[in-house]
Amino acid sequence: MSIVEINFDGLIGPSHNYAGLSLGNLASAKNAGHISQPRAAALQGLEKMRANLHLGLTQGLFLPQPRPADAWLAEVGTTIMEADPAIAANAMSASSMWAANAATVSPAPDTADGKCHLTVANLRTMPHRSHEWVATLAQLRLAFASSAFAVHGPVPPAFGDEGAANHMRLAPSHGEAGVEVFVYGVSGGPFPARQHVEASKAIARLHQLGDRAIFAAQSEEAIAAGAFHNDVVAVANGPVLFAHEKAFEDKAPLLAALDARVPGFELVEVPDAEVSLADAIKSYLFNSQLLTLPGGEMALVCPTECAETPSVKAWIDRHLASNGAIRRVEFVDVRQSMANGGGPACLRLRVQCDPADVDPRFLVDDAKLDRLAAVVGAHWPEEIDGRELQSETLVATIRKARLAVIDALNLNELTSS
Ligand code: SUG
Numbered sequence: 001m002s003i004v005e006i007n008f009d010g011l012i013g014p015s016h017n018y019a020g021l022s023l024g025n026l027a028s029a030k031n032a033g034h035i036s037q038p039r040a041a042a043l044q045g046l047e048k049m050r051a052n053l054h055l056g057l058t059q060g061l062f063l064p065q066p067r068p069a070d071a072w073l074a075e076v077g078t079t080i081m082e083a084d085p086a087i088a089a090n091a092m093s094a095s096s097m098w099a100a101n102a103a104t105v106s107p108a109p110d111t112a113d114g115k116c117h118l119t120v121a122n123l124r125t126m127p128h129r130s131h132e133w134v135a136t137l138a139q140l141r142l143a144f145a146s147s148a149f150a151v152h153g154p155v156p157p158a159f160g161d162e163g164a165a166n167h168m169r170l171a172p173s174h175g176e177a178g179v180e181v182f183v184y185g186v187s188g189g190p191f192p193a194r195q196h197v198e199a200s201k202a203i204a205r206l207h208q209l210g211d212r213a214i215f216a217a218q219s220e221e222a223i224a225a226g227a228f229h230n231d232v233v234a235v236a237n238g239p240v241l242f243a244h245e246k247a248f249e250d251k252a253p254l255l256a257a258l259d260a261r262v263p264g265f266e267l268v269e270v271p272d273a274e275v276s277l278a279d280a281i282k283s284y285l286f287n288s289q290l291l292t293l294p295g296g297e298m299a300l301v302c303p304t305e306c307a308e309t310p311s312v313k314a315w316i317d318r319h320l321a322s323n324g325a326i327r328r329v330e331f332v333d334v335r336q337s338m339a340n341g342g343g344p345a346c347l348r349l350r351v352q353c354d355p356a357d358v359d360p361r362f363l364v365d366d367a368k369l370d371r372l373a374a375v376v377g378a379h380w381p382e383e384i385d386g387r388e389l390q391s392e393t394l395v396a397t398i399r400k401a402r403l404a405v406i407d408a409l410n411l412n413e414l415t416s417s
Contacts, residue, residue, distance in 0.1 A: 003175035007348040012042040013064030013094035014401035024191030025341035026226040039380040041336030056294040065135040072131035093128040099349040100165040107352035109177040112208035121163030122154035125194040138417040148357040159199035165229035166195040168236035189224030217249035237290035239264040283309035287343030299328040
């Protein structure tokens with residue numbers, strides 16, 4: 001078996017809009033009511049996938065979910081045309097684009113039964129995300145149907161789980177056994193702590209991780225400053241942890257455990273005095289994709305906002321000049337997603353596995369990306385004004401757009417889910 005990392009990006013859906021639905025997500029609040037550009041958003045996402053493909057990496061994707069979320073609207077006794085505007089906005093969100101919140105993934109080398117385990121996230125804290133798991137699970141069960149995988153349903157909704165955004169794996173290399181760090185929140189000051197330790201522990205048990213699981217609290221100060229997920233202030237790859245100084249509540253035991261248990265462990269810590277939490281969160285420096293290139297060097301795929309934030313750009317330049325762990329930095333434009341608090345790392349779910357075990361319809365190459373760009377160009381709305389979310393024409397366009405992408409990928413099993 002040859003294990004590589006596949007990044008599965010959420011294709012940004014045709015209903016992408018700015019409704020300000022996420023308390024504690026500063027970008028979502030700031031851009032509430034702005035006019036969105038779904039077509040440009042999806043094309044930005046496709047170009048990010050293409051750029052990573054051209055770095056020599058294996059790339060996958062997940063499809064947009066059915067919107068409006070009719071099944072959820074029915075559960076609350078209404079329809080998109082009759083719903084209160086706030087309920088309608090919750091049913092029209094394209095938030096499943098942020099695939100880092102789709103599931104938590106433990107690759108085969110870490111698990112007792114030698115399978116790659118995936119647990120779909122219940123996302124129960126935010127109403128607009130709480131109904132995602134049903135359609136996400138349908139895609140996970142298709143993409144990872146092989147016996148090499150074990151796909152689990154959501155942990156019970158008493159315990160909030162936001163998936164891989166609060167999970168980091170450290171190992172000498174992708175194919176070797178490692179440790180998995182589950183980062184949970186206790187308090188976020190005025191904002192909710194979305195990942196509960198009970199959920200993290202349940203997932204570690206379901207994934208048969210034994211003592212490979214490490215639990216660490218996210219710092220209250222980081223959540224209160226707008227780091228609603230750990231991946232806004234920290235990211236790991238191979239034996240490297242790249243984190244803001246203020247990411248964790250009590251970092252000493254975490255770092256000691258990583259030092260003891262990960263051969264070659266290296267911490268790349270950014271001091272608050274060099275990049276403040278506010279600049280880290282505004283630029284999404286840590287929501288970059290930290291990737292091992294085929295030649296073995298580590299690259300950071302950052303949002304363009306990092307190049308535009310002077311303290312962050314200066315830190316990147318210093319790090320590159322110092323020959324630190326990160327050898328190459330690429331900038332990608334995902335501004336439409338960033339305006340809702342989703343950077344390059346939010347847009348992808350990492351699965352370390354043998355690509356031959358994945359349903360190939362969920363993997364992309366240049367030709368498939370071209371086909372998808374054509375579908376997006378033909379079917380995605382150019383703009384959405386949040387006041388039009390219940391327009392019959394818009395709703396019909398969005399339904400039709402999703403069917404067009406299902407058709408292009410030959411994934412007809414997903415028509416109704
Ligand atoms: O859950 N934004 C998402 C952003 C998720 C980012 N993911 C990671 N950090 N991995 C969220 O807050 C905004 C939707 C709106 O306001 O319309 C939103 O859901």
